[in-house]
Amino acid sequence: MSDIFTNQTLTNLIQADTFQETLYNIYIHQPTLNIIEKYWATWYIYMQNDTLATGLMFFLLHEFMYFFRCLPWFIIDQIPYFRRWKLQPTKIPTAKEQFFCLKSVLLSHFLVEAIPIWTFHPMCQKLGITIAVPFPNWLLMAKEITLFFILEDIWHYWLHRLFHYSYFYKYIHKQHHRYAAPFGLVAEYAHPIETMSLGFGTVGMPIFYVMYTGRLHLFTLCCWITLRLFQAVDAHSGYDFPWSLNKFMPFWAGAEHHDLHHHYFIGNYASSFRWWDYYMDTEAGPEAKLEREERMKLKALKKVKVKKH
Numbered sequence: 001m002s003d004i005f006t007n008q009t010l011t012n013l014i015q016a017d018t019f020q021e022t023l024y025n026i027y028i029h030q031p032t033l034n035i036i037e038k039y040w041a042t043w044y045i046y047m048q049n050d051t052l053a054t055g056l057m058f059f060l061l062h063e064f065m066y067f068f069r070c071l072p073w074f075i076i077d078q079i080p081y082f083r084r085w086k087l088q089p090t091k092i093p094t095a096k097e098q099f100f101c102l103k104s105v106l107l108s109h110f111l112v113e114a115i116p117i118w119t120f121h122p123m124c125q126k127l128g129i130t131i132a133v134p135f136p137n138w139l140l141m142a143k144e145i146t147l148f149f150i151l152e153d154i155w156h157y158w159l160h161r162l163f164h165y166s167y168f169y170k171y172i173h174k175q176h177h178r179y180a181a182p183f184g185l186v187a188e189y190a191h192p193i194e195t196m197s198l199g200f201g202t203v204g205m206p207i208f209y210v211m212y213t214g215r216l217h218l219f220t221l222c223c224w225i226t227l228r229l230f231q232a233v234d235a236h237s238g239y240d241f242p243w244s245l246n247k248f249m250p251f252w253a254g255a256e257h258h259d260l261h262h263h264y265f266i267g268n269y270a271s272s273f274r275w276w277d278y279y280m281d282t283e284a285g286p287e288a289k290l291e292r293e294e295r296m297k298l299k300a301l302k303k304v305k306v307k308k309h
């Protein structure tokens with residue numbers, strides 16, 4: 001029994017032995033659905049078990065999108081032409097380093113992230129996250145995803161900042177800082193506690209949202225998680241191109257922002273946007289440090305002047 005259609009007779013009519021036949025039936029009985037909706041509905045009806053269908057889909061989506069996004073960066077690292085845009089051009093990750101990171105990330109995916117993924121669908125049902133077709137309109141999805149980016153960034157900024165304090169850094173966050181010049185795969189190379197707690201920003205914010213509004217579609221969540229994965233991998237890529245997103249959206253953090261964090265270990269704690277580090281005066285790098293010192297000097301001078309008066 002699937003929640004994909006509210007009409008059970010329709011589900012029974014579409015149900016078939018193979019994926020191809022199910023898809024064919026969807027084309028016959030639901031011609032108005034778009035191609036993604038057709039494949040989405042076919043997957044759920046063919047699987048005949050929504051929990052398994054959601055769990056497997058999320059796990060595969062995560063694995064595919066993560067490694068699919070890491071692959072171009074791995075290739076770019078092998079081509080000297082691209083060095084001119086590498087943020088730390090003398091530090092090219094070796095194949096051995098990348099392989100070590102890959103093994104660790106894969107192990108963590110299977111051990112740490114597999115369990116929450118398998119319990120995800122029952123939780124979605126309880127919260128009211130729907131899987132039904134058709135999907136919500138794209139404008140609503142875009143608004144929701146933008147909100148998730150903003151909320152996740154707040155969570156990430158403060159928790160990441162906390163992770164740089166004494167024991168939190170020593171026992172948890174230090175693992176992620178193994179690479180002072182990051183590369184794509186480093187995005188999810190972290191201690192399990194860090195993966196779970198920082199990852200809460202990605203999964204937990206939509207949960208708060210659906211608890212408040214009472215509506216959210218699972219497909220929106222899929223798009224959001226994919227975009228957030230892309231953001232995390234790109235931020236660790238180590239390259240800043242003239243066509244990078246931060247050149248068109250100056251408040252977008254991108255690799256330039258996060259590379260400085262890995263290089264200097266302090267400052268630039270946010271994930272997607274630059275505003276938190278700017279307003280909290282935690283920007284990383286020698287330029288930001290100089291500006292901070294200048295500001296402090298001016299402040300001190302003003303104080304002296306006020307005292308003299």
Ligand SMILES: [Zn+2]
Nearest residue numbers: 160164173261
């Ligand atoms: Zn850090």
Ligand SMILES: [Zn+2]
Nearest residue numbers: 176236258262
């Ligand atoms: Zn990082």
